[in-house]
Amino acid sequence: MEEEDVAPAEVEEREEEREEVLIQPIASAAIDLAAGARYRATGKRKTAIARVTLRPGSGTYLVNGRTLEEHFPRNTLQRNIRQPLETVGYHERMDVVARLHGGGISAQAGALRHGVSRALLEADPNLRGELKRRGFLTRDSRAKERKKAGLKKARKRPQFSKR
Template sequence: MTNNLGSVFQKSAIGLGKRKRAVARVFIIPGQGNLIINKTPGEKYLQYNTTYLSNIWIPLEKLNLDKQFDIVALVKGGGLTGQTEAIQLGVARLLCQMEKQNRTILKPLGLLTRDARIKERKKYGLRKARKAPQYSKR
């Protein structure tokens, strides 16, 4: 299975999606609507969470392509929510690469917008990014 997927990956375009600390490399292959994340079935990887699963398929559903393609994603970093949103962005970007008309449909829905909110760094003299030690007057 890995040899077959490897050859497909080299030929096809890659959709890159990021969210918080999660980075997803997404590939779309003609198929029956299967989802594979890190060489595991998508349902199992996302712990059978219907919200996560439906979020990934939104870009394909809006273009009426939901049962024509398989999604293969290689994800690292972050948690499940960040990873699913990264995969969703990767799928949307890849669909725009495949056909330029898709951009006019996906852009107004906000599916091509990168959510830039990331964790703020800790500053010296503070306990966390913004939490300060209790002020004592005397």
């Protein structure tokens, strides 16, 4: 019985240690951002394009003139977009201004995340290793497959009739 009581406590301690490691910003020796600095980049996902500008500030997001919460109501998309800045510890030091067009809401979120990551790289090239390792700099090249002749859609075939 005692072993069962001890094991969950050890597991909880390990989980807390893992969470602490994930939360710690990698840019502890962060660069000093110039007051008037602007870092621009473009991010893409499917047919969505995000033109992103990072500037020193308090961590606000302005997407097509609206707040992040207004433009992306789903929490999963908001969390996905905030990941690059939170990973490097700049989430309270930089404002994000973005112009998005094309694609759907999920593709726009992916494009914005890609754009923020690339703009971060403009601000601090030393972050490349960590951003690349976490997959933030990789352009997701998956796109809709084209329709083929003789098929109803990209892969859907017409109904087969033996006779």
